[in-house]
Amino acid sequence: MTVAVGYPEHWEADVVLRDGGTAHLRPIRPEDASAVQDFHVAQSEESIYLRFFAPLPRLPKRDLERFTNVDHRDRVAFVVTIGEQIVGIGRYDRIDEKQAEVAFNIADSHQSRGLGSVLLEHLAAAARERGIRQFRAEVLPQNSAMLKVFTEAGYEVTRRFDDGVVDVHFDVDPTDRSRAVMESREHRAEALSVFGLLHPKSVVVIGASRKRDSTGNLLLRNLTEAGFGGDVYVVHPEAEHVAGHPAYRTLQDLPGPADIAVIAVPADAVTDVVRSCAAHGVKGVVVISSGFAETGPAGLALQRGVVRTARSNGMRVVGPNSFGLLNTDPDVRLNASLAPFLPPAGNFGLFSQSGALGIAVLASAARRGLGVSSFVSAGNRADLSGNDLMQYWEEDDNTRAVGLYLESIGNPRKFSRIARRLARSKPVVVVKSDITGQELPPGHAVRVSPAGAGALDEMLKQAGVIRADSIHRLFDVAQLVTNQPLPSGPRVGVIGNSAALGTLVVQGLRAKGLRVGATPVSLHPEASDAQFREALEEIFRSDLDSVVVTFTPSVGASERDVASALAEIAAGSGKTTVACFLGVHGVSEQLSATTTSDGEVRTLTVPAYPSPEDAVWALAATTGYAQWRTRDHGNYVNPEGLQPRRARRLVTEWLAGTAPGEPVRLDSHQVHELLDCYGLTALPSRRVTNIDEAVQAANFLGYPVALKSVDDNLRHRIELGGVRLNIDDDAELLDDYLAMQRTLTPLVEADQVALEVQPMAPNGVACVVRSGEDPLFGPVVSFSLAGDATELLGDVAHRISPLTDSDISDLIRSVRASPRLFGYRGLPPAHTGALEDLLARVSVLADQLPEVAELLLNPVVAALDGVYPLSAEIVLQANPDRNDSPRRKLA
Incomplete structure (x- = not known):
């Protein structure tokens, strides 16, 4: 049965074209008939023939009505307008449940502006939303512009020449290449x-x-x-x-x-x-x-x-x-x-x-x-x-x-x-x-x-x-990164003619996680220019990545001469250098020198800071960035065995008839089905309302089992009696069941406490994995270790999907309690590879399904031999308009 679809306002978009100009894209409307006819009449004979395979000076009234009256489901059409003028039209007509025929028509005066590419992106996104998985098109061989739109879109295109026409077909699911093509076009247009x-x-x-x-x-x-x-x-x-x-x-x-x-x-x-x-x-x-x-x-x-x-x-x-x-x-x-x-x-x-x-x-x-x-x-x-x-x-x-x-x-x-x-x-x-x-x-x-x-x-x-954290700090970094090479590592040398300033620098470096790579050099306050130059040359010859130089005015050395020597030596060293010269702030000519590298003459300036703290902060921030830049950032994760089309079909089915923003909490069977699409499985469990059901469930699932409250406030609270573990037989189950009823009934103010029986997971570290569609950030994946201490201290790490394998590795290591996963105090280490695979699957699910408002796996037991999600909850919510969706548009 075809479901009536209203005007999809969320398909409207302002777009940037190939030449940097903008246009408005929207679904076609019946009142566009006159403008569509004007668009058609203004086209050249060649353009009309390439689109309709026949001369057609004017669109017949019946065709015009059919073109402009669509159902936004089986027949979808977009127009691109500049001012009141239509400059491009793209449409698809459903062939069967999975396929649709697609066609475009671009105004002669707006050819080569990327309109066809933009229309294809938006049509493909609309098609996926309506369950269509493949586009087909019949194109005349001489229509090279349209064939180019298809072949350069990044999809896997199949072409077949038949009876004077090129039959083109391709799946519209995004690929790594199609995403890269879209981002590249977006980048060039917006730049x-x-x-x-x-x-x-x-x-x-x-x-x-x-x-x-x-x-x-x-x-x-x-x-x-x-x-x-x-x-x-x-x-x-x-x-x-x-x-x-x-x-x-x-x-x-x-x-x-x-x-x-x-x-x-x-x-x-x-x-x-x-x-x-x-x-x-x-x-x-x-x-x-x-x-x-x-x-x-x-x-x-x-x-x-x-x-x-x-x-x-x-x-x-x-x-x-x-x-x-x-x-x-x-x-x-x-x-x-x-x-x-x-x-x-x-x-x-x-x-x-x-x-x-x-x-x-x-x-x-x-x-x-x-x-x-x-x-x-x-x-x-x-x-x-x-x-x-x-x-x-x-x-x-x-x-x-x-x-x-x-x-x-x-x-x-x-x-x-x-x-x-x-x-x-x-x-x-x-x-x-x-x-x-x-x-x-x-x-x-x-x-x-x-x-x-x-x-x-x-x-x-x-x-x-x-x-x-301030404009001041922004410029502290700016004057370093625009005037010095980036640090090649964390080893820092310290030199100056003030022991007090040198101590502040050393303490600051260590507090920021940098290494003092050589014995700090503290010259006598009245050291001469020559002594300062000699000490500078020696420390810059050391095996260091960066150098912090402090100088206080003295009778022994001239500030100008020391600055000149420092600029010259630093420029020739290739080492990142910052200075704390009292009275000198910013980018100063007296701390500048020229150097030649690969035939290019460049002026390098040692940035000066009014305090050692400012110099150290800027150096530490820049070193952290340099280390990030040289890291392997990994590849976007794409685990095996995913079934995104099945997941899309299920979500569409479960949300049918719900209003935008209306939450739909999935039952346990639905949760299992959706997780299965992404290779995720929670340990089975059975909800029970009496002891006979509990015994039957335990014998079906197999001892040992856990008995848990299903109440949201008690299900993870061992200290409140909401969980009993390692139950080995029917007798022990009977005792625990009755004890939990006595303990928990007053807490939930009910005559009978609903419980569930679940097989015991191996010993391990209890973790919490959460994802959800944030209205601003989009799909956010969160990770933490389970427990009150983690929650109270806010020890939770977040990442925005899509994630690379490096992002996921960082995610589990960025929480302060992460040492517990790696053998802390003799604990057996968890199988972090399996944990990373689970997070990868959750991140892809979150990225592909913006309708998943919340997914909670709590707890996930990370054991020696794998990971075991014990509980899963999913809430869906119709959310058709994600920021940064897979179609180019201005926010």
Whole structure:
């Protein structure tokens, strides 16, 4: 029986195209008939023939009605729109229960923008949701563009030539290659969309007043004073000139195109301005104006309207409530921000969500002499996000390291994926404000997570991100990673002319887990320049990875001469070096020297810190990152024997007829069925309500057995009498059954306590494995050892799926109680290989089934010969719109 399906609003998406422009994708609607006909009529004869295998100047009324009236189940169609115009159509029609025929039609004027690839991704995701497993298509041999869409999508495509037509078919289940293809396309498209904002050839300022103290006037002057290499325009409805620039009444009056628009008009006028920008072909807008989501629900609605208008017309949005953006590239010199100066060019990319902190962040970089490659203030971050900037910085040769100040994270799963890839080549430093979880900063309209800050910390660690707790710490790391080679190991040398400072350094290094690799050198406070140079040369010849140098002014040595010697020796050594020179802070010319490596001349600067603690913290954080970077990060797990299609069918069946968000708790038989799809099995058990049933169950399951309460508050509480173990025969079972009834009945306030009988597992370490679909993070896998102490101390580790084998190995070793798994105090070691395999299977289940709101295996006994889940609970919940789903879309 066909189940009626309503309009699937969660299939709508804003998408970034191959050239960095944006478009809107949505299911087709009956009222699209006229636009579909216009789309068809505008196509060339060749395009029509390739799609319909026949000349067809106009679509017949009957076909037009059939094309635009679909059931969103057996017949699905998407349109891609830019403005009000349809620029692409893709559809599938079900052939049988598992197969569907797919077809596309892309507007001639929008060919080669990646529309076919985007449509295929979204159609495939919709098909999987509707139980379809294979696409088929009939394509004319000369339709090379469409054949390319299929063959380059990453699926295993089979082609057969028959009767003048190429018959194409392929499974639509994601593969490692199809995921890689999607991520690569997403990366290139989003990087290009940011490139267009940071490398414009022309900028128009809208809202610049003739008043010098107005925001728009300041923006215009900043653009001019930075020496922007492109054209600068200003739109003003009345003035002839603003800040020395000729003013134009409207965008349509401009003498040339404008790549980006910087908007500083009242909030309620922004949407109309954005619409006007779209008509003029502007590629992106920077909205400085405030008065949006930070003001309440009405402002949030206004903000969403601005973003919707921009994206649907091909534009990205920075802001609103943004401080602006800048690019120090000498060929660009863009300062489209409220910063009164363009920072010196450098290798550090900066992203800030807080507009108010924009000036403070740039001023802090300037005070330290730290050059910046580019800077973006996202304000309310309604569109452009840190994820977009990381995509760009990965490709930007001018950026060696990146820093992000985040007040919230809209899509942590995508953040983790991008940051992990970027961090393998460039350090990523993140400052996350204390506002997390259930509370959001004003203007930040994102999902919230019940997981709390712990899950965020684990996610950042998993991605190789350096976590800083302040802007100060962010720049401490930045001045090191942009000016020094990364440490090759944890061995650190210490040298200075103050025993007190040297002691502080040594204590700090040991507290951070670094090794003092040689005897610390403490020179006499009045050591001469020559003595200092000789000692420096000797310690840099030692077998060390890093060196910490302290210096206090003295009559024996000149600070300038010691700094010059240190810079020269450090640059030639290849060792990571940090300094604590009292009175010197940041990146200083006196601590800089040039070196030649592989024919390339490079200037290296020893970063200076005002205190030993700052120097040690930055070195320790960078060393930890360097060690993460050189590690084997493993491969995404894919255990044998998985049955994801069967699991998908079962979940769809069990959720049929339930409302979105309605929880469905699976019974024991359903839990067994779903776990079996992933090669997971809990020890069998039987619920009993009287002693006769208990004896019958024990004899069926086989002695020895355990007798346990099924009450949620008592089932794991041995100390409360909720569990009896190692019951060997009927007589012992009778005694324990009666004793538990007497003990537990008052605790549950019931006449009869429900119990269950289960075979005894081997002795081992009791663990807890949990996974669930977090509304913000997506599929989170958690691991801990069982027991009150673990729960009270919060000794629980989290990872965001999908996981690699290295992630899983780290997961079980990252809880503080993990030594119990490895033979602690003579205990037999657990079979960690079997435990890792179980976690791998749970992580894949969580990744593939977003409807699994909660899976709990408690306890899992990790024994010498394997693992034994004793109890399993699963709660399902309809959840069709996961962040970072297997189809490209802007959050």
